[in-house]
Amino acid sequence: MKCKSYVAGAAMLAAMSGVAMADNWPDLPIGIKNGFAAQVGETLYTGLGSAGQDVYKLDLGNLEAGWQKVAAFAGPAPSQPAAAVSGGKIYVFSGSGNETEDSKSPVVFDTAYRYDPESDSWERLATTVPVGLLGASAVARSDSSIAIFGGYNKQLFDKYLADITAIDKERDPEAWNKTVQDFMGMKPKDYHWNDLVLLYKPETNDWTDLGRTPFLPNTGAALVDLGGDKIALINGEVKPGLRTDMAKTVDFSGEAAEWDQLPPLPSGHSGSRQEGVAGAYAGLVGDALIVAGGANFPGARDAADSGNWFAHDGLSKTWNSDVFMLADGQWTLIGQLPEGLAYGASFSLPEGVLIVGGEDGERNARTDVFLLSVENGAVITTQ
Numbered sequence: 001m002k003c004k005s006y007v008a009g010a011a012m013l014a015a016m017s018g019v020a021m022a023d024n025w026p027d028l029p030i031g032i033k034n035g036f037a038a039q040v041g042e043t044l045y046t047g048l049g050s051a052g053q054d055v056y057k058l059d060l061g062n063l064e065a066g067w068q069k070v071a072a073f074a075g076p077a078p079s080q081p082a083a084a085v086s087g088g089k090i091y092v093f094s095g096s097g098n099e100t101e102d103s104k105s106p107v108v109f110d111t112a113y114r115y116d117p118e119s120d121s122w123e124r125l126a127t128t129v130p131v132g133l134l135g136a137s138a139v140a141r142s143d144s145s146i147a148i149f150g151g152y153n154k155q156l157f158d159k160y161l162a163d164i165t166a167i168d169k170e171r172d173p174e175a176w177n178k179t180v181q182d183f184m185g186m187k188p189k190d191y192h193w194n195d196l197v198l199l200y201k202p203e204t205n206d207w208t209d210l211g212r213t214p215f216l217p218n219t220g221a222a223l224v225d226l227g228g229d230k231i232a233l234i235n236g237e238v239k240p241g242l243r244t245d246m247a248k249t250v251d252f253s254g255e256a257a258e259w260d261q262l263p264p265l266p267s268g269h270s271g272s273r274q275e276g277v278a279g280a281y282a283g284l285v286g287d288a289l290i291v292a293g294g295a296n297f298p299g300a301r302d303a304a305d306s307g308n309w310f311a312h313d314g315l316s317k318t319w320n321s322d323v324f325m326l327a328d329g330q331w332t333l334i335g336q337l338p339e340g341l342a343y344g345a346s347f348s349l350p351e352g353v354l355i356v357g358g359e360d361g362e363r364n365a366r367t368d369v370f371l372l373s374v375e376n377g378a379v380i381t382t383q
Helices: 010-015 154-166 173-184 300-305
Strands: 036-040 043-047 055-059 082-086 089-093 112-116 121-124 137-140 146-149 196-201 206-212 222-225 230-234 237-239 247-251 258-262 281-285 288-292 322-327 330-336 345-349 352-359 365-375 378-382
Touching (some): 036 082, 036 089, 036 345, 043 345, 043 352, 082 146, 154 173, 222 281, 230 288, 281 365
Parallel strands (some): 281 345, 330 378
Antiparallel strands (some): 043 055, 082 089, 089 112, 112 121, 137 146, 146 196, 196 206, 222 230, 281 288, 281 352, 322 330, 345 352, 352 365
């Protein structure tokens, strides 16, 4: 499988509604991380995750009104769900959280919900997600079905969360450490993450698939809709704490998904080995693919290469600020975010990539909203 360069066509940009360049972008009313992002027409939506059941919208034609709260989510609040827009409605799948206020430990949800902007209402769908989709990525196809990539294994992760929650770390540190070591020390394939390209059909409320990925399945990848039933998936993690620098394109227009590799993400401003990032912001600026921020554990890939599969043990998590651009088949480091950020929402707009919320190096959920645009090969930030 050879590397391909990809130049996004103008069709996707033409399909987006134009908005005037804003002098400033309204911040979120509360910090949001590990939530979802969705665009319906000229309206952007984000919420859930650290916002609990709260969801907010921004009308691109009326920025002065700021972010407005919409109907609260109808179920237990999910963190890191998969979400996509089909037929003008927002679909939210899986994620993780507590099923009830009395739950002893979180679980990976197997539920699906739909939001109707016209009625400003949520409903739980009469379906069960076939596999865990915590940290998965989703996008609608041109036939209105929804393709979903990656996701944690529900049975394994639920058991780990239940086991670790049941142990008093202070009273029995040996049992706590063994449980963590046993789970975190597995090889990537042993986590049994979702390696199918799942396909959900809203019209019939049923599931099928487009085959398996030829690569290690991952979670936390940045997804960019390239138009024409094609996407880019950038980086993500292949097991807890271990990222990949791989970037891929997927053509999911047919009965089976067709995969190709893009060049791997290069080193950032530090010059050290590129670990890959999870929870990055990404989108299109003209014909160029932009990837910004994300989090990783420097040194984890070296540890994994040496056979230490608890690869991030003892390492410090890093929130990155690098901004990369893929144009003419090559990645270029074009600048930096104001600070390291990850796990927020991003939107491809005609004038740039809008960065919404996320988490900073202090693990705080952020309210910041700003635009990344490119001029003469350098990134420009408009807040």
